[in-house]
Amino acid sequence: MSGTPLHRVSTGERINVNAASGHLQRELKARRIRLTRQRRVVLQVMESAAHHMDANEILDLAQKIDSKITRVTVYRTLDLLKGHGLIDELDLLHLRGHRHYYESHGPRDHIHVACIQCGKVREFESDLYEELKRQISRDCAIEITVTRTEVGGLCAECRAKA
Amino acid sequence: MSGTPLHRVSTGERINVNAASGHLQRELKARRIRLTRQRRVVLQVMESAAHHMDANEILDLAQKIDSKITRVTVYRTLDLLKGHGLIDELDLLHLRGHRHYYESHGPRDHIHVACIQCGKVREFESDLYEELKRQISRDCAIEITVTRTEVGGLCAECRAKA
DNA sequence: ATAGATGCAAATATTTTGCCGCCAG
């Protein structure tokens, strides 16, 4: 895993430096997982994501690249990636209904901080978070493979308006 | 809010000291929210919960108390409680499918630590977590109203078996 | 060649909504 950083902006949009680097494709290849035409397309969509996407958005984008891709394949590919720990599944505190969002993750975990009013999502990294995970791992005697932290509240902007 | 502690055991079962104390009912009354027969039953189920429940389990338990309660009422009541911040909604990392789990929460947030193998869920409290939230609040200029942290991994027991 | 992937359609699962009669306050 390269130490390539993930750049974040306050709108929740993401500029993934790994974009188009074929990072996910390399990971699958290393695991000897069959790379089909359809999978390549979904991987490309995930890698070039500008924000968290739900299955429907991923399907739409994938079909722009290759119109023959079906929803079922998207679900199956997301399951595959999730199973190998290459993407995370979030629900952003259900602020926008009960759909699920997916993102390919960089080398370091981040926290999702969402405004319950305007819906903006910001990604946040913290050494304290890393320390907390170490504490959990030690105290619960668990070998952590996946973590997810979502925080909701009122952002400064929305508080000013109120 | 009382400072009544929440006792935790490693199986993810909960012994909520607030159980049967009518805690939720008092909260609703204070907000001048109509207390119907059905709502009382759902509140009772939530308060005496021994573990995280999905909507279906809540319905089953509620119907044991009053067989005339419908699924729709359960959903509407859960929405009501969620909207007032009296219960939390989790998905436990989708370890058991895509359902949602609900729990009435005590005065202090806790982290859910789940084994991806055996499915046991343990609740974990930590000062470090409180500190992390303060950091997020400060650095993101957000007034936090809800947080959720879920951690998955292999518990000691499952690692021993492998 | 062949294990494993895809596509199609249908099945599941979960949650939400419209409408009307009923009840808590």
Added chain:
DNA sequence: CTGGCGGCAAAATATTTGCATCTAT
């Protein structure tokens, strides 16, 4: 009394599965 609530049925959403066919390796 009356506005909010619950029940029913149906809709909307989201995800999964069986099976025949195709394809990456």
